[in-house]
Amino acid sequence: MTVYVKELNRSITGRESGSNKHSASKSCALSLIRQLYHLGVIEAYTGSLKSATTSEQIAAYPVKISHQLAKRVHECLMELEIQPVKVNTSNTGTKDAVSLMHPSDDVHFKPQSTNLQQPASVISWSPPQPNWNPWLGCNIDEGYLATATLEKLSEDLLCDSRNLLRDNQELQMSMMTREKLPISAMRRKIMEAINEHPVVLIRGNTGCGKTTQIAQYILEDYINSGQGAYCNVCVTQPRRISAISVSERVANERCENLGSAVGYSVRFDSVLPRPFGSILFCTIGVLLRKLEGGLRGVSHVIVDEIHERDVNSDFILVVLRDMVHTYPDLRVILMSATIDTTMFSRYFGDCPVLEVPGRAFPVEQMFLEDCIEMLNFKPTPPEGGSAKRKRGKDGDDEGDGGAEYEPDVQESGNLNEVIDETVYSPQTKQAMSMMVESDTPFELISALVDYVDQQGRPGAVLVFLAGWNMIFALMRQLQTRPNLVVLPLHSQLPREDQRKVFNHYGQRRKVILATNIAETSITIDDIVYVIDTCKARMKLFTSHNNMTNYATVWAARTNLEQRKGRAGRVRPGMCFTLCSRARFAKLEENLTPEMFRTPLHELALSIKLLRLGAIGKFLSKAIEPPPLDAVIEAEVLLKEMRCLDEAEQLTPFGRILARLPIEPRLGKMMVLSTLFGLCDTITTMAAYSGTFSEIFLLELGQRRLLAHQKALSGQTFSDYVAMQTAFEMWSRKRAVSEEAEFRFCEWKGLQMPTLRTIAEAKKQLMENLTLAGFPQDTMMPFRFDPENPEPDLEMAMALLCVGLYPNVCFHKEKRRVLTTESKAALIHKTSVNCSNTPTTFPYPFFVFGEKIRTRAVSCKQMSMVTPIHLLLFGCKKVEWCNGSVRIDNWLNLNMDPYDAAMILALRPCLQDLLVQISENPDSISCLAEKHLNMLKVVKELCAFSAGDYEIDRPVRSSFGQGVRSHPPKVPRYGDASNDQLSGFVRIGNSSSGGGNSGDGDYETGNVPISGGNTANLRHDGNRGFGSGYGNNNGYGSNRSNSRYFNNPMLNPTSNDRYTTAEDNAGPYGRGSNYQGGYSGGTRGGYSGGARNFRRGRGRW
Template sequence: NNHADLSLMNQRKRLPIFQYRNHILYLLEKHNVLIIVGETGSGKSTQVPQYLVESGWTEKGKHGCLITQPRRVAAVTLATRVAEERGSLLGGEVGYGIRFDDCFDPRETVIKFVTDGVLLREMMSDPLLKKYNVVIVDEAHERSINTDMCMGLLKKIQRKRQDLRIIISSATISAEFFKDFFTIKNAGKSQDNVGVLSVEGRNYPIEVFYSSDPVPDYVKATVETVLQIHRHEGDGDILVFLTGQDEVRTAVRLLIDDLRSRGQDKKKYLKVLPFYSGLHEKEQFKVFERVSRNTRKVIVATNVAETSVTIEGVTFVVDCCFVKLKVYNPSSGIESLIVCPASQASLEQRAGRAGRCRNGKVYRLCPEKEAMSLEKTTPPEMQRSNLMSVILQLKALGVDNVLRFHFISPPPAQCMVRGLELLFALGALDQNGNLTSPLGVTMAEFPLNPMFVKMLLESEKFDCSSEIVTIVAMLQVRDVAIFPTNERGKAAMEHRKFAVAQGDHFTLLNIYDCFINEGNKTKKWCEKYYLNYKALKRAVKIRENLCKYMNRFKVAVQPAQSDISKIQRCIVSGFFANAARLHHDGSYRGLHNDVTLHIHPSSVLIAEKYPPKFLVFNEILETSKMFMRDVTLVEPDWLHELAPHFYEFGTQHEVYSKRIK
């Protein structure tokens, strides 16, 4: 923070948004909806909620201000900063709510930061959001699936609540698009109910450099570029954009290895920091900490650093020009994580990080001609996702005809049909498309993928609820196994001690049980077996929250029974749609779509001499091949027994998929 020596009030006044304070308040009085367009770093996320409190929007019987964020990291960091500026403890006047973690007081909190998924949960208990006078949808340009749902539902709520004020905050020029969506039209005439305000940023000039030829390995090229900048460029921190956690960890390891082999320059020390959404909060906050004058930070990040949070001191940006997107193919029913070229809007957003405090430089690891030929914007998540959860939540909120719901970007009809089909197969919807009771109604209350919820709710029937809750909790965290530099072989040997022949779900269960019983939840035990202590502690917390949900819906969490077949059958009851069978060439074929699949290299089943003939998986990761992650072997009889509406036996007693009529 360049103004860290100033008082907090003076720091606030130096933000670009401050000169627009009165304009914002005036427009909010005159219009039901206000669209604010301003680059990340202008102060809109932290200051606008405070302007509302200071001007009386939360006094005299008026309720609080709710701010949605597309990411957990942003919700926590912004709440922390605003609490500091307000001179209050986090959880008092200012709080946050994210999945499986709340820090607010219902009586005191007037500024509440939440993820957009949490807002959808609040709508289920309070459909008209009567607790709030103002709802701010921040980073709306990211067009996450939950953000789009929130905007559609807020438009619906505002018809019933004329006093509700909605602020849409975006970092890119998409104001006209949002204005058209929220403008009320009566008899062909448009009402003047939407105000638009553009806030100037404080960017310094930025030089953009491109590679002369395509880069064969952008992770290695990124590392080489960072080291060249460190050795030959002046002061300033470096922000690196890669596509996912694995690439971030690889780049961090390569940088540290190089620094160790060559030795650090005592005049200019390089501090390497990872930054991604799955990282523990304490580790995430390290990227915001100040360092000594002879130290340069290099933050290796996913696109979590593209918007939502501002890291001061960044002068150089290294952009791989790729992004990892979730893409759903409704014809095959496969939802994949695919590494693909970033959009021009993303490249511009990333480049803007370099000009916050001084003249900046951006290094794009692709030829200029290729960068100019990229798509203008990233397709909205709503149009490339599995819509099971969307349909389930809309049904729970009373939207019976989901096909007629006013989506800001309507999804493909085939995706909607596929989502309805899967929900019917899970038993959440009846033949008329209505929520079943109690199963469908209960499933909508859980903040999880419907397949996980079906597994949890069925676990009591299979007498394995304790084990299933543990497995689901462990699947909500990533990177349980750690592979330190120069000790990867030893770490792999230690991890094999927990391996279970039935698959990854049981291996995770084994790790958790050993952590609780043998390890007594200690960090020392985790270090011995190369396990992520923070991830396991988070799994413990998630499990506690899931148990509360189970108790709320009167599903008994019974003591562990250790009957493996019952647990396998329970997993099949939720994930029967994700089944595959072994092909004669050694690969797998999806039972429902005949797509060629492979077991992910991280799976315990990859080392099996005799691979299982049938298995179920949690998700697909598409890189060089389509890899199944989190796999467990099953019997074909169970697929037909537990999902007779989805599978049938052929003439040779082989299980086949069948379409739902």
């Protein structure tokens, strides 16, 4: 939307995304208004804000801290010489709001130099030089390369190349195969353009060979001309899997191992090539991190798949355009699919565009109605016989799990009902009308896979789905077919799992379930059939409140064309496009560029880290600049976080966050956690939040977590704690063996790939903090019991407010919550907090990781917090208004305003301490006494009971069991007073995901449980992890000849593993089955359930 502004004599543009046209239009209008405000055309609104509707008003929530705690807070503030805001509470009827925020909470940093605005600079560049490794960014100090000249190295490369080509018949065959590619005919023309122009754009269709050949042409021309050491090519790919797979393909074509002339560098993994005469494939994020030290020693930069328009691609184009203006000897090659590239060519000064013909085989395309007609498909009617979707039991209309899209019914309705009756049968029309466009048609996809397999023709099937939930749901459905090999392909999968899609599986047909990761760059050479659901998962962002949510929307026609092209790489193929012809005609040509629908503060930090000048000025040079209000909101947020000073230069704290590969608020949470010794736990949580992947496996048709999965959160009502508990237990099993890891994940219903990804991300984040100088003793792991009060765990949950704000919600009833500005949402069904029964939580306040738009808005990755947590870490504005403490204009607290003001006065003190440790991380080890006292007081305030003085909170005893006034008395760490066992027992290292109990002989009637103290138990080990989790059954291996089997005595409906003593042989004799989830053995564990053991015979 573009509006001409007379006062400015210019036009302003708003470009926003939404789940439908109505919401996008509202966001766009708001963007224009905010731009007018920032440009000084209109003034800020000074009237009263419109209050929420009566039905959504939140009653003031009672909060009271004890007199002793209030006294300690007061004394702490006096020691810090901080005076809290004072409020006159005698006149409670006034409508004038009084801010309780301490004035110093809004103070920005003074500039670090007298030069308020440092001039913008361009990334430095130089061609390859002796004694320099461009991929490591360091000098070469040892060996032959340390003293060799480029001329001598070039001679060596030429000699080696000729010898290899003469002696290696496999290389000769590879060269002949490469010459058959369509791009080979244009090799000379391409090289002439690259040598003559700083920037060249190459546009080629799928299969033309541009991704694998252009870099090789450049390197080979340099080597053959005796200039090989003067050439180092950096090729960027949009995704990790494409960077790795393309590098492997190129190395294979050159009959070399990775690490010679060809290498790759992606997050978590690198195989770097030689320093001279080489090609590096990497993601754009890796290249951006290298730019901090300049682009020294790289002769050519190739940016592949520029048409995808992700935020990093648009960012690197601005950087490279400035660089080629300053350094005309640098060569930049842009590569794109066959779409309109006029905009890119003009952006680089009308650079030459070379068109490369493709070599795709013909692909037959069938739309939804064609598939239904061909299969005579009849969808299963919904329960109740209605063709319309029934409303869910919980009062929502989220559907069957296949729906991840909110259709714009007002605009177009269900276009499945629009069909050409002269071409298709009445049965097809009826079947189409029964299918809702927003659903993922699993039933039809399954029928199409069966149809393809029945044809008997060879070829793999590639299914495009919108996200991991869809992939997993379909994978569980198709895995029952023994003739299929079903493989997921997702960006968060570990490399070894991603590589499986390139393998061949003999007579079994390969079915790949992928997101848009498989649209471009990677080549799976046996794909013949494509099934396209025509959906894409998109991040949507509103700058005015810094809220991000995810929605599954219709893909654009260019995306569908790319997906279709995957089927025609090796032979004629078929593409089943599962949208109607009427819907296809209404699809957008291209999706909105990511820069218009993503937060800019992470990008802004990169701009400052690379010293590229003012954030707004730099982004205004983008190929399509983002709206002004989004830029300014990013700057404001970074200043509030104290990442930027008043001159908009990076502070030491901002520099640390800029180097962390994670969202800045999560980075701040990590740095702050070092003050409390919680860095290990918080970094795990940050890594989990950064992956946005599910850790729990859901069986086909399973909509909610099982009881034993929910029980991992204990009494914390936190998805993050459930993840942390599962992660710690998994880590210990992984350290034993891969088999133990696999069995544990199967037993607990956990996603092993997700846990591995979290572990890799955590490792990288911890390494970055170590490099920043933070002491190792702040990163020590600790174990906690989620079933019982743990001060450290409660402190960690409070810190989640730092990383997840403004994602705050308030529980109303059942699954219903209110988010910021009192907007209704639901608890996502995969949350531990989702229950079939009415639930009253101890505290109705939650923070959450992400917001998902389906037919309703759902909150995922939820964690319960207290009002005091929000005051300390999760609010931007707090006022005393109408006799209540009001947070961010929507949450009301019934508490003493002076107590609230004292708590809020601690915030700038914490910020100042954060500044101190950012400038000198070693200072954490020698903090002043007043700062130690402050941290102690903050930790006291973060106890869940801190605001409950003289208040009786509801405490739920367990999931789905109503409400208790007081928490139940549960035996901790194995109260074995009721355990009965005959004979002597010797168990080693027994725990339920916790510490080792140690070895020891125990007297009759006693058993070590959870590695903790039991009745009449002689215990000589560390305290265990917890008292067990619900109805989970422990598992482990006995000392001799044990095996696993399902034990119906434990739980008739459970598939949990159980080890029987009857499998033991030798001097220990014969035992009997135990009841209650105890699984003896060297790694056995007690995990809740009944406490009584059946009486055994003899010895174990």
